[in-house]
Amino acid sequence: MKQGAGQADADRTDVPSGSDHRDVVRVAREGHVAVVTLNRPDKLNALNGALRLRLIEVLDELAVDEEVRVIVIHGAGAKAFVAGADVAEFAGRSVDEQRPVTYRRRVYEVIASCPKPVIAAVHGFCLGGGCELAVACDVRVADATARFGQLEVRLGLIPGGGGTQRLTRLVGPGQALRMALSGDMIDASEAHRIGLVEMLVDEGTHVDAAVGLARRMARWSPVALRLVKESVRQAAEAPLADGLDYEKERFLEAFGSEDGREGVAAFVEKRDPDFKGR
CATH class of the missing domain: 3.90.226.10 (2-enoyl-CoA Hydratase; Chain A, domain 1)
Structure with a gap:
């Protein structure tokens, strides 16, 4: 700000x-x-x-x-x-x-x-x-x-x-x-x-x-929305190999987030996820 x-x-x-x-x-x-x-x-x-x-x-x-x-x-x-x-x-x-x-x-x-x-x-x-x-x-x-x-x-x-x-x-x-x-x-x-x-x-x-x-x-996780946007933007600026490495790291970031845990748990438990943006 x-x-x-x-x-x-x-x-x-x-x-x-x-x-x-x-x-x-x-x-x-x-x-x-x-x-x-x-x-x-x-x-x-x-x-x-x-x-x-x-x-x-x-x-x-x-x-x-x-x-x-x-x-x-x-x-x-x-x-x-x-x-x-x-x-x-x-x-x-x-x-x-x-x-x-x-x-x-x-x-x-x-x-x-x-x-x-x-x-x-x-x-x-x-x-x-x-x-x-x-x-x-x-x-x-x-x-x-x-x-x-x-x-x-x-x-x-x-x-x-x-x-x-x-x-x-x-x-x-x-x-x-x-x-x-x-x-x-x-x-x-x-x-x-x-x-x-x-x-x-x-x-x-x-x-x-x-x-x-x-x-x-x-409807979806703000964390995932941000990481998707960052990753797609990276695709326009980086060579493919670098972009794929970047994507892997952003996937792991989403995987380790609270929203990532919640989304997977909700899928397994057959309920709607409650994403918090964390």
Whole structure:
């Protein structure tokens, strides 16, 4: 939490003096599931400093909330998940001014490193930094209105929040290059075809579908959920032999946990497990 608080202080340079940034991200708890709403619908939920700051604060809080096991993120309004970064906010910066913003702790890394599963529920525009935010999540659920794109090339820029790295690991270099070099948007069915979206659902049902998936995940041990996420992430970064060794150690960690003992005992005794997250 100290690290997150320190970063929050740094991010305040992007928040207008006297502004109340708290309402730009809302949180509702449904059992062991936290539903996070990005709440700038008039700006298509564009990622300005206030939204980034508050989302980092919220994710840091949820990461240590023992009652929360899975997180769902979606955008408010009818038109967008996140339509990208707030270009007006950085348009006047020099390279020297942009450099510390680029290298500080960012929302993409906070999502990716969250110890709990994070699901993106996507509708409408999911572009630029919004696409990178969705890709940083563990699973993406999209409705039929979703439109994805890395449009930075249209501005003479390149993706800077994972659009050349996480996206490549998710859909492969060919598809990542197609998106980032063309600046074209792809629709929900194409995103599902190339593996950018794991679940494609009917229009307007994305949040319900994501929450339903989150509830199914949240039935299980928080220890196991964390270790699965860590192990799969490792697969994208390590050679196979190293990844298999990592998996063995995480299996033994789960095997030795209280939840691991409880799950095995419940199976043998033919009863539902009572996982405590230990």
